[in-house]
Amino acid sequence: xxxxxxxxxxxxxxxxxxxxxxxxxxxxxxxxxxxxxxxxxxxxxxxxxxxxxxxxxxxxxxxxxxxxxxxxxxxxxxxxxxxxxxxxxxxxxxxxxxxxxxxxxxxxxxxxxxxxxxxxxxxxxxxxxxxxxxxxxxxxxxxxxxxxxxxxxxxxxxxxxxxxxxxxxxxxxxxxxxxxxxxxxxxxxxxxxxxxxxxxxxxxxxxxxxxxxxxxxxxxxxxxxxxxxxxxxxxxxxxxxxxxxxxxxxxxxxxxxxxxxxxxxxxxxxxxxxxxxxxxxxxxxxxxxxxxxxxxxxxxxxxxxxxxxxxxxxxxxxxxxxxxxxxxxxxxxxxxxxxxxxx
Amino acid sequence: xxxxxxxxxxxxxxxxxxxxxxxxxxxxxxxxxxxxxxxxxxxxxxxxxxxxxxxxxxxxxxxxxxxxxxxxxxxxxxxxxxxxxxxxxxxxxxxxxxxxxxxxxxxxxxxxxxxxxxxxxxxxxxxxxxxxxxxxxxxxxxxxxxxxxxxxxxxxxxxxxxxxxxxxxxxxxxxxxxxxxxxxxxxxxxxxxxxxxxxxxxxxxxxxxxxxxxxxxxxxxxxxxxxxxxxxxxxxxxxxxxxxxxxxxxxxxxxxxxxxxxxxxxxxxxxxxxxxxxxxxxxxxxxxxxxxxxxxxxxxxxxxxxxxxxxxxxxxxxxxxxxxxxxxxxxxxxxxxxxxxxxxxxxxxxxxxxxxxxxxxxxxxxxxxxxxxxxxxxxxxxxxxxxxxxxxxxxxxxxxxxxxxxxxxxxxxxxxxxxxxxxxxxxxxxxxxxxxxxxxxxxxxxxxxxxxxxxxxxxxxxxxxxxxxxxxxxxxxxxxxxxxxxxxxxxxxxxxxxxxxxxxxxxxxxxxxxxxxxxxxxxxxxxxxxxxxxxxxxxxxxxxxxxxxxxxxxxxxx
Numbered sequence: 072x073x074x075x076x077x078x079x080x081x082x083x084x085x086x087x088x089x090x091x092x093x094x095x096x097x098x099x100x101x102x103x104x105x106x107x108x109x110x111x112x113x114x115x116x117x118x119x120x121x122x123x124x125x126x127x128x129x130x131x132x133x134x135x136x137x138x139x140x141x142x143x144x145x146x147x148x149x150x151x152x153x154x155x156x157x158x159x160x161x162x163x164x165x166x167x168x169x170x171x172x173x174x175x176x177x178x179x180x181x182x183x184x185x186x187x188x189x190x191x192x193x194x195x196x197x198x199x200x201x202x203x204x205x206x207x208x209x210x211x212x213x214x215x216x217x218x219x220x221x222x223x224x225x226x227x228x229x230x231x232x233x234x235x236x237x238x239x240x241x242x243x244x245x246x247x248x249x250x251x252x253x254x255x256x257x258x259x260x261x262x263x264x265x266x267x268x269x270x271x272x273x274x275x276x277x278x279x280x281x282x283x284x285x286x287x288x289x290x291x292x293x294x295x296x297x298x299x300x301x302x303x304x305x306x307x308x309x310x311x312x313x314x315x316x317x318x319x320x321x322x323x324x325x326x327x328x329x330x331x332x333x334x335x336x337x338x339x340x341x342x343x344x345x346x347x348x349x350x351x352x353x354x355x356x357x358x359x360x361x362x363x364x365x366x367x368x369x370x371x372x373x374x375x376x377x378x379x380x381x382x383x384x385x386x387x388x389x390x391x392x393x394x395x396x397x398x399x400x401x402x403x404x405x406x407x408x409x410x411x412x413x414x
Numbered sequence: 415x416x417x418x419x420x421x422x423x424x425x426x427x428x429x430x431x432x433x434x435x436x437x438x439x440x441x442x443x444x445x446x447x448x449x450x451x452x453x454x455x456x457x458x459x460x461x462x463x464x465x466x467x468x469x470x471x472x473x474x475x476x477x478x479x480x481x482x483x484x485x486x487x488x489x490x491x492x493x494x495x496x497x498x499x500x501x502x503x504x505x506x507x508x509x510x511x512x513x514x515x516x517x518x519x520x521x522x523x524x525x526x527x528x529x530x531x532x533x534x535x536x537x538x539x540x541x542x543x544x545x546x547x548x549x550x551x552x553x554x555x556x557x558x559x560x561x562x563x564x565x566x567x568x569x570x571x572x573x574x575x576x577x578x579x580x581x582x583x584x585x586x587x588x589x590x591x592x593x594x595x596x597x598x599x600x601x602x603x604x605x606x607x608x609x610x611x612x613x614x615x616x617x618x619x620x621x622x623x624x625x626x627x628x629x630x631x632x633x634x635x636x637x638x639x640x641x642x643x644x645x646x647x648x649x650x651x652x653x654x655x656x657x658x659x660x661x662x663x664x665x666x667x668x669x670x671x672x673x674x675x676x677x678x679x680x681x682x683x684x685x686x687x688x689x690x691x692x693x694x695x696x697x698x699x700x701x702x703x704x705x706x707x708x709x710x711x712x713x714x715x716x717x718x719x720x721x722x723x724x725x726x727x728x729x730x731x732x733x734x735x736x737x738x739x740x741x742x743x744x745x746x747x748x749x750x751x752x753x754x755x756x757x758x759x760x761x762x763x764x765x766x767x768x769x770x771x772x773x774x775x776x777x778x779x780x781x782x783x784x785x786x787x788x789x790x791x792x793x794x795x796x797x798x799x800x801x802x803x804x805x806x807x808x809x810x811x812x813x814x815x816x817x818x819x820x821x822x823x824x825x826x827x828x829x830x831x832x833x834x835x836x837x838x839x840x841x842x843x844x845x846x847x848x849x850x851x852x853x854x855x856x857x858x859x860x861x862x863x864x865x866x867x868x869x870x871x872x873x874x875x876x877x878x879x880x881x882x883x884x885x886x887x888x889x890x891x892x893x894x895x896x897x898x899x900x901x902x903x904x905x906x907x908x909x910x911x912x913x914x915x916x917x918x919x920x921x922x923x924x925x926x927x928x929x930x931x932x933x934x935x936x937x938x939x940x941x942x943x944x945x946x947x948x949x950x951x952x953x954x955x956x957x958x959x960x961x962x963x964x965x966x967x968x969x970x971x972x
Contacts, residue, residue: 076767
């Protein structure tokens with residue numbers, strides 16, 4: 072009798088890229104729900120615009136590159152990049168912000184480098200940074216948490232770029248807690264005085280702490296489902312908390328507490344969903360710890376002394392740049408080799 | 415170096431109470447019970463035996479028989495060549511019908527030289543069987559020679575000639591008997607230990623006598639309680655206290671020699687080294703039983719236990735199989751194929767290789783035949799790009815970075831791949847099993863290894879050719895120079911000038927003188943010429959005239 076042959080191992084595979092991406096998207100749901108609850112339908116509209124653009128751009132690029140379109144789109148990586156970018160955008164930003172951002176993320180940062188598996192930079196963060204340096208004003212259009220504008224106002228803001236008659240942009244939007252801290256501390260106001268402000272909740276910025284808690288929950292599920300490994304999130308939050316902790320201990324009047332940093336801005340989403348993008352992160356276990364630590368520390372530096380209120384995107388891109396070198400110097404000791412260091 | 419290693423090694427715990435962890439590994443579903451719960455039964459004598467000359471690591475054996483010859487059971491049909499080689503014996507009686515390349519169980523699928531025997535069913539044994547040895551009172555060298563002549567190789571899978579392995583060592587601290595199954599589904603060692611624990615123990619005692627190790631331990635998995643109990647009972651029966659039986663956690667690939675040594679002793683076999691380098695010799699339980707058969711029963715390695723399993727056969731079982739039996743015969747013995755049989759694997763589901771025909775024979779290292787359907791072991795889905803997720807790194811028992819190795823192996827960057835430990839890869843398949851991109855990682859590593867071996871072979875051949883070419887050029891140059899020198903000498907001698915002239919004249923004179931003397935001595939002066947008739951005188955004159963003309967110098971005739 073004749074039989075077909077192929078290479079070992081022969082057991083059926085359990086895991087797949089599609090499953091990983093789907094699970095990451097699933098784990099984002101609590102955070103997304105919380106953001107919609109706090110900031111209104113703008114979040115959902117952003118996800119819709121950004122996700123669709125990302126999928127369209129990916130399909131177009133795959134066609135141009137002569138690669139299989141359907142199977143690749145189904146892996147969910149383009150959709151995930153679009154969604155992550157959308158979650159970083161202000162809910163009242165005009166529609167073309169999401170379009171430009173996701174186009175850059177998919178076309179330049181991902182496909183021009185060779186598509187999934189070959190991009191040196193996190194596509195969503197590359198897209199976000201391009202928007203941040205090009206359109207800083209549009210990226211401040213965050214409504215006050217908990218007082219989200221209604222659907223009509225939101226749609227008006229997004230698609231015509233202006234609020235409906237009778238209201239102003241200033242009435243709709245509000246500086247984020249991180250912005251406020253930076254501004255006030257810059258003016259010499261002590262943090263203790265700010266803490267009484269209605270801007271703050273029980274551990275960090277009002278509302279934002281809930282968003283971060285929701286992303287933390289999703290992230291913990293990813294850890295538990297073994298979709299991601301602990302090294303990067305733990306190291307990143309550790310790096311962020313440690314640098315914040317040291318300076319907060321030295322001067323609590325000027326430097327915000329570690330808890331504030333860990334539950335503000337995109338800290339949790341960054342730690343569990345962005346920094347853990349395996350393609351652009353380090354791949355050795357020890358390297359991932361350095362990678363996470365680097366992101367945490369750089370994030371804190373940018374937040375504290377930089378020109379932007381949030382530093383995760385820059386920190387991730389900077390560490391993406393360093394990832395190959397870190398990988399090279401953090402190779403594990405091979406079994407039976409007494410000197411596992413690179414020659 | 416070796417000394418430094420020895421000093422830094424962890425001490426071997428005398429009671430083996432602790433287990434250590436190796437990096438990675440997989441908990442795989444156990445599918446052994448189906449085969450090991452049934453007693454081992456003989457597969458019987460097939461119509462034909464196919465005995466490959468190479469069933470082991472090392473030099474192929476040299477064939478001693480020719481077609482048409484009748485052979486008996488246990489007769490030596492191919493002898494060892496060199497130090498690392500193993501003899502082949504006829505597993506039953508019959509007639510040699512061919513010595514030719516046949517399909518053999520090898521991942522390459524290429525045919526290799528085999529002795530083909532048509533069996534006669536009589537199973538008549540060879541006349542001159544060696545005597546049974548009373549091993550406690552037998553010289554070690556005699557025991558080793560018996561093991562060598564019985565053609566015993568490591569039955570765990572690698573097939574390293576046992577005699578050569580026993581010769582590799584210096585002082586042995588630990589004799590480790592591997593009773594751990596290499597992979598899920600394989601049940602041959604489990605069956606052997608359950609049913610023939612006494613043979614295993616006797617074999618271990620023989621090996622113990624040869625090696626005189628500091629300690630001796632038999633390791634089984636913690637899901638083999640029957641085997642463990644049987645071994646303990648056999649030990650108790652013969653009051654043996656120098657041999658321990660321990661169980662180790664079931665974690666693939668603990669059955670691998672390096673991993674098992676790590677689990678029991680916390681020692682790591684050096685990269686590219688042997689267990690003997692760290693004072694350990696590892697032998698499979700099947701090998702121990704074969705040693706017993708050879709020493710005590712005077713029987714060379716003629717059969718082994720093979721697990722036949724998978725959802726492609728009717729009845730999973732352990733079979734006692736004559737070496738050389740075609741796989742198709744085993745399948746028959748297991749009740750035949752099921753309807754949807756798609757693939758035939760030699761070995762387990764993780765490291766086994768698929769063969770394209772069931773005509774291949776069982777050889778000394780064949781531990782398992784898996785016949786499977788597309789449902790239980792489907793074709794791998796198409797590969798996607800590596801996303802560097804690091805799942806492979808998590809499970810790699812060699813602590814490699816499979817994703818990086820893949821990157822370098824894939825791009826043909828062999829130097830870097832070697833730098834990343836390509837040759838430390840044991841091809842266990844853990845990485846490929848967990849890969850979410852379904853990349854056939856092991857295939858890439860195997861390919862890269864083969865390419866590197868090929869390159870080295872080519873380089874060696876090129877080096878030899880270059881050396882030969884250079885030697886030839888040098889020789890030609892030397893000959894040319896010698897000729898030129900000779901010519902120069904001759905020329906000088908001929909146009910030697912005045913200094914040589916007198917000597918030459920003298921030499922010519924001397925030569926003429928010698929000729930004259932010789933003529934005188936020979937008495938060539940004309941005799942009997944006194945009373946010649948005028949006619950006679952005329953003839954003589956004519957002859958003289960002709961002679962003179964003939965002997966005139968040539969330049970004058972021109």
